[in-house]
Amino acid sequence: MSKHTAISWFFNERPNDVFTTETLTLREHTLTDLLEGQFRVKTHYLSLDATNRVWVSDWDIYMDPVRIGDPMRGFVVGKVIESRNAKFPVGIFASGMASWSNQVIGDETSFTPFPAQENLGQAFAVTSIAGPTAHVGLHHIGELQDNETVVVSGAAGAVGLMVCQMAKRKGCRVIGIAGSDDKCRMLTEDFGIDAAINYKTQDVTEALGEACSDGIDLCFENVGGDILDASLTHMRDFGRVVICGLISSYTEKDPVPGPYMFRNIIMRLLSMRGFVILDYMDLMPKVQADLGAWVKAGELRLPLHVVDGLENAVDAVNLLYTGGNTGKVLVRMV
Numbered sequence: 001m002s003k004h005t006a007i008s009w010f011f012n013e014r015p016n017d018v019f020t021t022e023t024l025t026l027r028e029h030t031l032t033d034l035l036e037g038q039f040r041v042k043t044h045y046l047s048l049d050a051t052n053r054v055w056v057s058d059w060d061i062y063m064d065p066v067r068i069g070d071p072m073r074g075f076v077v078g079k080v081i082e083s084r085n086a087k088f089p090v091g092i093f094a095s096g097m098a099s100w101s102n103q104v105i106g107d108e109t110s111f112t113p114f115p116a117q118e119n120l121g122q123a124f125a126v127t128s129i130a131g132p133t134a135h136v137g138l139h140h141i142g143e144l145q146d147n148e149t150v151v152v153s154g155a156a157g158a159v160g161l162m163v164c165q166m167a168k169r170k171g172c173r174v175i176g177i178a179g180s181d182d183k184c185r186m187l188t189e190d191f192g193i194d195a196a197i198n199y200k201t202q203d204v205t206e207a208l209g210e211a212c213s214d215g216i217d218l219c220f221e222n223v224g225g226d227i228l229d230a231s232l233t234h235m236r237d238f239g240r241v242v243i244c245g246l247i248s249s250y251t252e253k254d255p256v257p258g259p260y261m262f263r264n265i266i267m268r269l270l271s272m273r274g275f276v277i278l279d280y281m282d283l284m285p286k287v288q289a290d291l292g293a294w295v296k297a298g299e300l301r302l303p304l305h306v307v308d309g310l311e312n313a314v315d316a317v318n319l320l321y322t323g324g325n326t327g328k329v330l331v332r333m334v
């Protein structure tokens, strides 16, 4: 047996609402010896993503759900500290899909080398999920054109902030929807989007009607429910609705009603398309090159919401479902 131990969160019980320490439990366990091709990674950052809640649901989803008893799945970046794979030598950084653990065993099917850099958390936040999801969703799925009117829900979160900035760099008029005045102020003042709507204090349908008097060309949907309905109400003819996420329903136990303004799919000749970023890995060389160039040009940045310590991961992930985060939620372990 290996002498190496790791500390990991294990999936223990399906949640009724948000995550609790009954849903996931933290414990020490022994790591197996490395097989040929494997390497051991000391985790520096764990990415917490809204989709984590979907992975522990009993829904029929786009990939295998996490099974009860397994370590909780998550994206990590860290340093290779033991290796039986020449492409991942000791000392390099690597990122990939692994688990909520301080040390993980990986191979080249689930990890890629990650450039070592001073601001590792920032680079990981932009390039791991949020940036690629925004890029593929907006350009490949949404076929964004210059100077369009774009509405983004969940606009002050990780994916939403990336979408807002990418649409602005194409000269678009961008309207963000978020859950507090501070988030709305950040969107307009710090990120230069054209208008922001606080869905907790404003009538979103009315506010969108005022902010998009000529209609919406592209709706980038992260939330669903009433917020999606508000955008559907104001779509222009031939508008596109990109369904990236439906976070307002992730903690619901019963099926939620569909959009009330679904008829506008016909009346406004709309197209609506969902996507899962994991299906677009073939686009990653171009996507990563663009992200790197835009960050370098100062066109793209992502505020981090860093929580220290693996033991705080459950509280940290719940920020996503309560709106407690601004920007990308990361757990820092080193």
Ligand SMILES: NC(=O)c1ccc[n+]([C@@H]2O[C@H](COP(=O)([O-])OP(=O)(O)OC[C@H]3O[C@@H](n4cnc5c(N)ncnc54)[C@H](OP(=O)(O)O)[C@@H]3O)[C@@H](O)[C@H]2O)c1
Pocket (backbone or CB within 6 Å): 048, 049, 050, 051, 129, 130, 133, 154, 155, 156, 157, 158, 159, 160, 177, 178, 179, 180, 183, 222, 223, 243, 244, 245, 246, 247, 248, 249, 275, 276, 277, 278, 319, 320, 321, 322, 323, 324, 325, 326, 327, 328, 329
């Ligand atoms: N399709 C894909 O491949 C893919 C990949 C990654 C992410 N996603 C989706 O992208 C969306 C954003 O994910 P993320 O990880 O970047 O999270 P995030 O946007 O950083 O955080 C989630 C935000 O959602 C908002 N929210 C939570 N519950 C809400 C509710 N009931 N109604 C309205 N807003 C609510 C909160 O902001 P407020 O304060 O504004 O409420 C919260 O900060 C999610 O829907 C996720 O599933 C999809």
